[in-house]
Amino acid sequence: MDFRSSDTITGPRSEDVLPTTATAAVKVVIVGGFGVGKTTLVGSVSEIRPLTTEETMTQAGVGVDDNAGVESKTSTTVAMDFGRISLSEELILYLFGTPGQERFWFLWNGLFEGALGAVVLIDTRRLEVSFDVIGRLEERGVPFVVAVNTFPDAPHHPVQALRTALDLPDEVPMIDCDARQRVSSRDVLLTLMQYLHSLAVPLA
Numbered sequence: 563m564d565f566r567s568s569d570t571i572t573g574p575r576s577e578d579v580l581p582t583t584a585t586a587a588v589k590v591v592i593v594g595g596f597g598v599g600k601t602t603l604v605g606s607v608s609e610i611r612p613l614t615t616e617e618t619m620t621q622a623g624v625g626v627d628d629n630a631g632v633e634s635k636t637s638t639t640v641a642m643d644f645g646r647i648s649l650s651e652e653l654i655l656y657l658f659g660t661p662g663q664e665r666f667w668f669l670w671n672g673l674f675e676g677a678l679g680a681v682v683l684i685d686t687r688r689l690e691v692s693f694d695v696i697g698r699l700e701e702r703g704v705p706f707v708v709a710v711n712t713f714p715d716a717p718h719h720p721v722q723a724l725r726t727a728l729d730l731p732d733e734v735p736m737i738d739c740d741a742r743q744r745v746s747s748r749d750v751l752l753t754l755m756q757y758l759h760s761l762a763v764p765l766a
């Protein structure tokens with residue numbers, strides 16, 4: 563297992579130290595089917611060097627790992643991703659990326675403990691890998707937003723068609739993103755925080 567953040571222990575770097583102005587910390591989970599870009603999103607947006615648990619995909623996974631549509635993928639998350647981002651001087655988000663493959667989903671229980679909300683990343687080339695993920699979030703009652711990770715060869719569907727396909731309630735925000743881009747990933751997290759805020763503020 564590759565715990566990249568602890569390859570060489572040289573003491574904290576300045577960007578690893580929590581800002582003294584931080585007053586609130588929120589745990590957010592990044593979920594989605596296999597290969598939709600969860601590890602990429604955590605890595606692009608994290609201000610600390612992300613912790614990853616990538617393992618090389620081998621022949622042993624053929625027939626077990628469904629890599630249709632992402633055949634070039636060479637590694638997969640086997641436990642979790644972890645990162646951190648300060649959304650403001652006071653507000654810190656701790657990001658936990660889940661493994662996409664169903665055989666590792668038993669880890670969800672621990673990863674969701676104390677989480678305020680979730681981002682569901684989807685790939686429109688393989689919408690079906692997201693169905694169970696959304697169902698499990700709904701069962702847990704965890705508020706979530708949906709981020710459409712735009713791969714270059716992905717078909718473009720009208721928002722309403724996507725919502726219908728995912729059976730998504732109208733109030734759940736949906737946003738396009740490029741998980742490789744920091745600003746885009748940050749916008750996804752801001753959308754989630756605004757949504758959580760709207761749920762917390764009682765309607766007049």
Ligand SMILES: Nc1nc2c(ncn2[C@@H]2O[C@H](COP(=O)(O)OP(=O)(O)OP(=O)(O)O)[C@@H](O)[C@H]2O)c(=O)[nH]1
Nearest residue numbers: 596597598599600601602638639662713740741742
């Ligand atoms: N073109 C494009 N490629 C992307 C984007 N996001 C991720 N990728 C690529 O897609 C592949 C899958 O990304 P990962 O971040 O490993 O996906 P994951 O959801 O963490 O995968 P698992 O943990 O195995 O479920 C990688 O090769 C990324 O470089 C994107 O927005 N656009």
Ligand SMILES: [Mg+2]
Nearest residue numbers: 600601638639
């Ligand atoms: Mg991953």
